Amino acid sequence: MNISITLEQVEQKYQKYYKRLNNALSTCFTKTSPETLYPPAQYILEGKGKRIRPFLTLLACEAVSGFSKNAINTAIAIEILHNSTLAHDDIMDQADLRHGRPTIHVKWNTNAAILSGDMMIAFAYEYILQTNTPRHDELVHLLNEAHITICEGQAIDMEFEQRKDATITDYLDMISKKTGRLISASLEAGGIVGDGTSEQLEKLVIFGNKIGRAFQVQDDYLDIMAEDGKSGKVSGGDVINGKKTYLLLRSLDLATDSEKNLLQSIIDNNGISPERVPEIRGIYERCGVLDEARELINADTEAALSAVETLPYDEGREYLKGFALKLMKRDF
Structure with missing residues (x-):
């Protein structure tokens, strides 16, 4: 049987699971002492994160088993691990705000951000071990491998910021590790809890890799095409801040x-003045990289949808595909 899921239904399910996940996350760190350990961890979980990764974990489990009740602890583990990396990333990036609120190292201090982030990693593994599955070993190995890969991606990103000769290949490798791997691991973890076969897990990983790359390239695209002030986005913010993106690095080739x-001066000078953003956008248009980016986004999305076409449970599979389409239809 093949069922049809509308984007409205996907949104309804997302909102339902979003509340479910937030309710579970609100009870993760109930201790108040030491006050520089548990309260910062709870604080970052209370931020306005979209919960994309744990939602994908639940949908993946449903796509291979038909239900996701056993996957909630694994989904929570994924989100805790994700937020632990954000606490540490914010220190390295010297970021003052996340989701419009002061970051942990600003609200408390750097030591609190490091320590609470470390503690959250341990809690993530505790939630994995509380998952109702005989396949704990696989989940632990998966989380270890994903975490190491994320650290590699962050290290490459830090090195990336100092390089003046970065290539598009370097960029795609970096985002696949820093952003893409936790997305694919979220899906793979859901598949493991759902007792999926190795072939089904492979399909979920392909789905995650393709969607992860499409999501990031679309972010780059939307940044340069954004209307000032809409959704808090400044048009060309990446260019103004000298960020190396798919569009910038690909344009250097063409x-x-x-x-x-x-274009090289943007990298060499760590940015460019806001009034020159239209000029850079014009170069992107003449080089054809805006069209190329859209083609890549569409091709990756289609490849992702195709990868999960054979997963056994229609409803979970169609919601998974529907959520991918929802992500790719983001608009500023």
């Missing part, structure tokens, strides 16, 4: 010599 000099 632009004329004079255009390349201007």
